[in-house]
Amino acid sequence: xxxxxKLFAILRDEAGxxxxxxxxxxxxxxxxxxxxxxxxxxxxxxxxARAAYAVNREYAKPETALHDGDELALIPPVSGG
Amino acid sequence: MSDWIDILSTALxxxxxxxxxxxxxxxxxxxFLGTTRAERSPAHRDLVALDYDAYHxxxxxxxxxxxxxxxxxxxxxxxxxxxRMGRVHLGEPSVIIAVSCPHRADAFAACRWLIDQLKxxxxxxxxxxxxxxxxxxxxxxxxxxxx
Numbered sequence: 001x002x003x004x005x006k007l008f009a010i011l012r013d014e015a016g017x018x019x020x021x022x023x024x025x026x027x028x029x030x031x032x033x034x035x036x037x038x039x040x041x042x043x044x045x046x047x048x049a050r051a052a053y054a055v056n057r058e059y060a061k062p063e064t065a066l067h068d069g070d071e072l073a074l075i076p077p078v079s080g081g
Numbered sequence: 082m083s084d085w086i087d088i089l090s091t092a093l094x095x096x097x098x099x100x101x102x103x104x105x106x107x108x109x110x111x112x113f114l115g116t117t118r119a120e121r122s123p124a125h126r127d128l129v130a131l132d133y134d135a136y137h138x139x140x141x142x143x144x145x146x147x148x149x150x151x152x153x154x155x156x157x158x159x160x161x162x163x164x165r166m167g168r169v170h171l172g173e174p175s176v177i178i179a180v181s182c183p184h185r186a187d188a189f190a191a192c193r194w195l196i197d198q199l200k201x202x203x204x205x206x207x208x209x210x211x212x213x214x215x216x217x218x219x220x221x222x223x224x225x226x227x228x
Binding site: 072 | 115133134135136138139140164175176186195196199201202203204205206208212218219220221
């Protein structure tokens with residue numbers, strides 16, 4: 001399957017990109033996709049301890065299953081307002 | 082339209098927000114403005130501005146959901162949730178929450194709840210822009226609330 005990963009704020013700054021495509025095995029979950037993203041951009045690893053995840057704009061857990069065409073967002077602690 | 086919810090890249094329209102929520106059915110209008118507060122850090126000298134970014138589609142979705150939830154809890158006549166993107170200088174508002182209700186207690190409560198929830202849950206981030214050119218993403222303290 002192919003998914004889009006979106007990075008924001010400090011994660012985007014560290015990776016140098018805001019969006020990337022990942023080809024993953026079927027039955028991959030959020031945790032696996034995050035691991036793969038960290039492998040590609042190791043410096044974001046330090047900033048994931050408090051990150052949240054969203055799949056198709058809904059907050060998700062590491063064990064949430066992914067499907068072809070999904071959009072996974074890595075969301076650092078929010079600071080709006 | 083009974084809700085005005087938007088992310089804007091220009092200065093926030095405060096008086097328009099007040100006008101929008103004004104209604105004959107409402108006896109109380111509560112407005113909250115979140116503004117950029119001056120700060121001095123020993124390393125970076127003075128704060129010049131905050132710079133905001135968002136996961137736009139999800140932020141809009143979450144703000145719309147907060148409006149739906151607020152309407153379930155309080156008798157809201159009209160509400161506006163407006164957040165600014167990009168650079169916000171000292172004293173300028175980055176967010177407006179405007180709520181009108183028949184009675185003031187509900188307007189106060191709904192407005193407070195909406196800004197507290199927005200700050201907890203909506204995917205928007207701010208970066209501190211310092212006078213010496215340095216910048217740093219704000220990492221909210223998990224213990225703080227009502228700041």
